[in-house]
Amino acid sequence: MKKVQLLSIIILLILLIVGCEESPTLPILNSKIKSGEEITFFIATDPHHLSKETYDFGKAFDWFLNSGDGKLLHYTDEILDAFIMEIEERKPDILIIPGDLTCNGERESHMEMAEKLESIKKLGVQVFVIPGNHDIQNPWARHYFGDEMIKIDSISKEEFEKIYESFGYKDAITRDKYSLSYLAAPSEDVWLLMLDTSKYRRNNVRTAPEMGGEIPDKSFDWIRECSNLAKENNAQIIAVMHHSLMDHNEVVNEDFTIENSKEVIDLLLSCDINIALSGHIHLQDIKFLQKDDKSIYDIATSCLVAYPNQYGVLKYNPNKGFDYFTRKVDVYAWVWEKNIDDKNLNNFRKYSKDFFRQRTYDKYYDSLLEMSKFSDEEMKAISETVAELNLKFFAGYRNNLVHEVLDSEGFKILQNSAPFIVRNYVMSMFDDQKTDNNKIFVPIKVD
Ligand SMILES: [Fe+2]
Structure with missing residues (x-):
């Protein structure tokens, strides 16, 4: 009797396991934006937020700031707050940040950035992020006090997904096993394939963060599954990545374009994805590629905290298509509203x-x-x-x-x-x- 019972339980378990494998639990799709509605996306990239807790205006920070690439690291707080005020007024449906959320992955900067994103979410905006090459295990994370640059801890991959869980990870339809990539369905018509292209795994044994990027080959099958799932649900996918999908300049492209660009372009084309949004190169640039009857755009938006301090606006009209344009953050409107007296911000x-x-x-x-x-x-x-x-x-x-x-x-x-x-x-x-x-x-x- 006991043997029969045990056998029944084993058979039942086998059936359950086989059953589970054969029909994976389909995600419950509960997109906030229903089919047929217009959608406004804001794309703000490379905000490189630097917490004011990490520096004073001593020699060390002065050197760091003035040997950089034009990012206004001493005003990221103000630019982001001005941008949030603009979001409050213009009310986009979705905000996408394709990486480099922080200057050099400082924990303080990440925590403050998450707070800012939370305040945007409270305005009714859906927020989606992925990491950039500066965000995780960055060996360049520093405090700048007086004459000294003091090495500080950056954050781990696990901490990144925890800190930003409300901005894509928690509500993802499906996640890639091998990276921080995920698929999100903020609307029934348009889904976001948020691709993690950064190579931070060996950053903890390096003296500089790995600048180049790629999409691991082993993630390709998952991307195909995402595409199939979207097609089954009549949704169109937009890909979002930190690094460039295509070369945005014929001279400057090494470590900016993903290393397996050719393979990824072929993969995205085979999935009928025709828009990729990127950041990283800090250059406002659009590239187009056509292969047989398929085509794809890589729209790189420039860095939010560097001149001309702009972000991308992508408007989706279900009958026409996607209209992309840029808009400069109106920092002065925020300065005026907050009655701030700072000679640089005033001009x-x-x-x-x-x-x-x-x-x-x-x-x-x-x-x-x-x-x-x-x-x-x-x-x-x-x-x-x-x-x-x-x-x-x-x-x-x-x-x-x-x-x-x-x-x-x-x-x-x-x-x-x-x-x-x-x-x-x-x-x-x-x-x-x-x-x-x-x-x-x-x-x-x-x-
Ligand atoms: Fe970057």
């Missing part, structure tokens, strides 16, 4: 522009100095030209929209010199796929 646009121009100038002057190829006067002229060009280039303008530098001394020197990296980079701005990278319309797919 924010000019301050941000001058700061970005100066950082580019310094960077190019230093690299030309290392080459010892030009006279001091020539180096100054070239650096001025590149600084002026970069203001427009990073803001998304190319080709005839950057022609005003053609008469500059620096441009003439470059034109007459033999090809080298700075010359090649400058020339690439005059021969690009798209002239104004601040807008694109992607029509709805008709099957």
